[in-house]
Each structure stands twice: as structure tokens, then as C-alpha cells.
Amino acid sequence: MTHSPSPQPPRFTPDAVTLAEVELARLGIGPAEISINVPADIGSKARAAGRLVVTDREGAPAGTLDIHGSTAEATGDDHGTVAVRGTVGTGDADEPRGPHSSLRAHPGKTRFDGWSAIVSHDPPDTYTLRAAGTDRPLLFIVLDGPRERPGPETAVTIRAVLTLREELRDTGQVADVVLVPAPHYGDHRDDALAVAIAESFGADLVRPALRADHAALQEGLDGGGQLPAAEWPAPSLEAWRRWRPPRHERGLVVFFTGLSGSGKSTVARAVVDRLNETTDRTVTLLDGDLVRRNLSAGLGFSRADRDRNVERIGFVAAEIARHGGLVVCAPIAPFAATRARVRQMVSATGDFVLIHVATPVEECERRDRKGLYARARAGELPDFTGISSPYETPRDADLVLDTTHVSVDEARDAVLGLLTEGGWLPPHPT
Numbered sequence: 001m002t003h004s005p006s007p008q009p010p011r012f013t014p015d016a017v018t019l020a021e022v023e024l025a026r027l028g029i030g031p032a033e034i035s036i037n038v039p040a041d042i043g044s045k046a047r048a049a050g051r052l053v054v055t056d057r058e059g060a061p062a063g064t065l066d067i068h069g070s071t072a073e074a075t076g077d078d079h080g081t082v083a084v085r086g087t088v089g090t091g092d093a094d095e096p097r098g099p100h101s102s103l104r105a106h107p108g109k110t111r112f113d114g115w116s117a118i119v120s121h122d123p124p125d126t127y128t129l130r131a132a133g134t135d136r137p138l139l140f141i142v143l144d145g146p147r148e149r150p151g152p153e154t155a156v157t158i159r160a161v162l163t164l165r166e167e168l169r170d171t172g173q174v175a176d177v178v179l180v181p182a183p184h185y186g187d188h189r190d191d192a193l194a195v196a197i198a199e200s201f202g203a204d205l206v207r208p209a210l211r212a213d214h215a216a217l218q219e220g221l222d223g224g225g226q227l228p229a230a231e232w233p234a235p236s237l238e239a240w241r242r243w244r245p246p247r248h249e250r251g252l253v254v255f256f257t258g259l260s261g262s263g264k265s266t267v268a269r270a271v272v273d274r275l276n277e278t279t280d281r282t283v284t285l286l287d288g289d290l291v292r293r294n295l296s297a298g299l300g301f302s303r304a305d306r307d308r309n310v311e312r313i314g315f316v317a318a319e320i321a322r323h324g325g326l327v328v329c330a331p332i333a334p335f336a337a338t339r340a341r342v343r344q345m346v347s348a349t350g351d352f353v354l355i356h357v358a359t360p361v362e363e364c365e366r367r368d369r370k371g372l373y374a375r376a377r378a379g380e381l382p383d384f385t386g387i388s389s390p391y392e393t394p395r396d397a398d399l400v401l402d403t404t405h406v407s408v409d410e411a412r413d414a415v416l417g418l419l420t421e422g423g424w425l426p427p428h429p430t
């Protein structure tokens with residue numbers, strides 16, 4: 001009788017929260033048994049192999065789910081996905097992986113028995129530091145993972161706590177920093193997780209004395225105000241400020257959307273010219289046509305290709321915003337869900353302003369600068385927006401412009417007025 005080898009386990013990258021839960025379970029923290037929604041074909045391959053390799057967003061293995069016959073289950077839903085349930089193997093022997101790997105510690109190997117631990121995604125406040133006291137060694141456990149509310153990036157929080165660690169060491173206190181993958185849920189689960197993480201290293205959780213109210217912090221910083229210096233040590237203040245610098249220094253994405261021929265490129269170009277002439281801000285124009293010749297070369301106009309195109313624009317724009325740049329984008333971007341994804345992507349790193357160039361299709365067709373409407377009407381150009389492919393009118397536009405009866409200069413000034421009122425431009429351009 002021949003023994004057939006078990007098939008290769010499939011690989012799958014789950015959503016960011018599940019991925020962080022798998023990474024935590026691999027460290028022996030939190031529930032080892034995890035359920036992951038996967039496409040039906042991955043589900044059946046995983047059950048056949050008895051395992052699922054969970055990969056991170058770079059495609060590297062982040063953990064393995066051992067699917068036990070007794071716990072494997074498949075619950076179909078409307079989207080052709082199934083839930084596979086299994087146990088995450090703990091990776092004691094593995095090298096730490098991911099960014100800042102030198103700060104990543106495994107509780108099975110590195111112990112902080114009897115230490116106090118401050119556990120958070122955010123840089124710590126003065127009161128919590130005080131509550132930690134000076135009579136015991138202090139461990140900063142920085143949590144790295146998706147947040148329910150945006151806040152300083154992990155790298156920025158790390159920089160703050162590394163500085164605090166040095167300051168404490170200078171006073172003779174024993175202090176250290178470790179990085180642990182963990183999601184932020186925004187509910188009671190966060191407290192329980194913080195306790196579990198501290199305890200896994202043998203440390204006692206210092207309960208946060210101040211609940212960082214991100215909305216209030218953001219409002220204070222948006223208004224150009226200072227955060228109360230008594231509440232935050234200087235390195236934490238700097239981290240919060242880097243998260244939300246004053247608006248005229250903060251990354252901004254001005255996103256035009258509208259039909260072909262509505263005037264997006266013309267107005268966007270006029271806005272960019274004026275910004276370059278009158279401000280010190282660095283400006284990048286990601287015009288629809290230009291993007292399609294480079295970044296999105298080869299893509300067509302199916303819904304999937306348009307989504308890809310617009311998400312690529314969003315990805316690049318978010319990166320530029322992360323560095324404090326101003327980006328003007330001008331694709332048709334006909335789908336509300338895709339625009340919402342871009343807004344969300346950008347909001348993690350900067351601000352997002354949506355401008356709907358709402359020139360009606362009749363006027364766009366009358367202009368028909370490129371003769372595309374005529375070709376679409378003649379049936380030569382399939383999936384043409386406004387004719388044979390939908391345009392979903394935005395409900396969340398910050399400015400609506402119909403260029404039928406306004407000049408290019410007026411449209412440009414309406415956009416610049418919005419940016420000035422919002423504080424993204426200095427009030428008096430030089």
C-alpha cells in the first residue's frame with residue numbers, strides 16, 4: 001500500500017486584526033484557538049492538509065493554524081467564504097520577525113519577572129509614568145497592530161519610549177522596551193489583553209492613569225493648540241505632534257472626482273499652479289491620464305481595474321501625505337466604496353479633502369474634448385462612465401463644483417478658499 005504525502009497547506013493573509021491575533025497566539029498570549037474566514041477553496045485545501053499557513057501583508061509566514069478534525073468547521077456565508085478553526089502553534093524557536101525585530105521579545109524566552117509594565121499603542125502620559133513609580137524596574141510594552149482609532153505610528157511611539165527609557169536609565173532606574181503585536185479593539189478587550197500581555201512576561205500592568213481621548217487630542221492639535229505639557233512628558237508630546245502636526249505642515253490629499261470632461265484636470269492643474277506660485281508646500285499632481293500611463297499602465301475600465309487604479313493612487317497619495325506633502329489627485333473614481341477606502345487609507349497618515357466636480361453629463365458630452373462620448377454613444381467604447389458604466393455621486397464631498405457656469409479661475413479659487421479656511425494653507429499667501 002502506498003502512503004500518499006499530505007498535501008501542501010494553503011497560505012492566506014487575513015485581515016489586520018486577525019493577523020495580529022495570530023501573531024499574539026504564536027507568542028503564547030491570548031486564545032490559541034482562532035477562527036479565520038477564508039475563501040471556500042482555501043478552506044477545503046486547509047482541511048485536506050490539516051493546516052493553514054497564515055501570512056503577513058508581505059507574504060511571509062506569520063503563524064500556522066493546526067486544523068483539528070474535531071474543531072474544523074465550515075460555515076458558509078453569502079460571500080463564498082468559510083470559517084476555519086484551529087490552534088496556532090507557538091513559535092518559541094523562531095527568530096523575531098517584522099519591523100523593529102531587535103525590540104521584539106518572546107515571553108517564553110525573555111522574562112521581566114516583578115517589573116512594572118506600561119502597555120499601549122500610544123506614547124505614555126505623565127500620570128501613568130508617575131503611577132509606575134521608581135521603586136521597580138519599568139518595562140514599556142509597545143503594541144504594534146491595527147488601531148480602532150488612528151494614532152501615532154508604531155515607529156513614532158517607539159522613538160518616544162526609547163527616549164524615555166534613556167531618561168529613566170540616566171536617573172539610575174532600570175527600564176526597557178519591547179514590541180508586541182496586538183490589535184486595538186476600542187472596547188473592554190483592550191484592558192484584558194494589556195493584563196495578559198504584561199503577565200505573560202511576568203510583569204504587573206500599570207493601569208493607565210489617563211485615557212488618551214484621541215478625538216480631543218486631535219481637535220486640540222488641529223486647532224493649532226498645544227497639548228497640556230503637564231499631562232505628557234516631552235518625548236510623548238513630540239510623538240503626538242508628529243501624528244497631527246499643525247495643518248499647514250500636515251500631509252493633505254485633495255481628491256477630485258467626477259465624470260470625464262467635468263473639469264477635474266483643468267481645475268486641479270490650476271490649483272497646483274497657484275500652490276506652487278504662492279506657497280512653500282511641496283505639491284504632487286496625480287492626474288488620471290498621467291497615472292494611467294505610468295502607475296496603472298495596462299489597466300482597463302472594468303470595475304476591478306478601476307478599483308485597482310484608484311487604490312494605487314490612494315496608496316501613493318497616503319505615502320506622500322505621511323511625509324507632510326500635498327497631493328492633488330484627479331481620477332474619475334466612480335465608486336463610493338473605493339473612494340471611502342482611499343479616504344481611510346489617507347486618514348491614517350494625513351488629511352483628505354474630497355472635491356466633487358459635478359458638471360452634468362450633458363455638459364461633459366457637449367464638450368467632448370477627446371471625442372470619447374461620441375465613441376461611447378456609437379458603442380465603440382464599452383463601460384464608459386456616465387453612459388454605460390455607473391458614477392456613484394459622492395455624499396461626503398467637502399466641496400461640490402459644477403463647472404458649467406463658473407470659470408476655471410473661480411473654480412480654482414473655491415478650492416484654494418476651502419484649503420485656506422481649513423488651515424492647510426497659510427492665511428495670507430505670499
Ligand SMILES: Nc1ncnc2c1ncn2[C@@H]1O[C@H](COP(=O)(O)OS(=O)(=O)O)[C@@H](OP(=O)(O)O)[C@H]1O
Pocket residue numbers: 259260261265288289292301305306307309310330331332333334370372381382383384385389
Ligand atoms: N471606458 C472609459 N470610461 C471612462 N474613461 C475612459 C474610458 N476609456 C478611456 N477613458 C479615459 O480614461 C480617463 C479616465 O481614467 P481614470 O483613471 O480617471 O478612471 S477611473 O478613476 O479608473 O475610473 C478619462 O480621462 P478624463 O477625461 O481626464 O477623465 C478618459 O479619457
Ligand SMILES: Nc1ncnc2c1ncn2[C@@H]1O[C@H](COP(=O)(O)OP(=O)(O)O)[C@@H](O)[C@H]1O
Pocket residue numbers: 258259260261262263264265266267330367369403404406407408411
Ligand atoms: N470652469 C471650467 N472648469 C474646468 N474646465 C472647464 C471649465 N469651463 C470649460 N472647461 C473645459 O472643459 C474641459 C474639461 O476637461 P478636463 O479638465 O480634461 O476634464 P476631466 O479631467 O474631468 O476629464 C476642458 O476642455 C476645459 O477647457
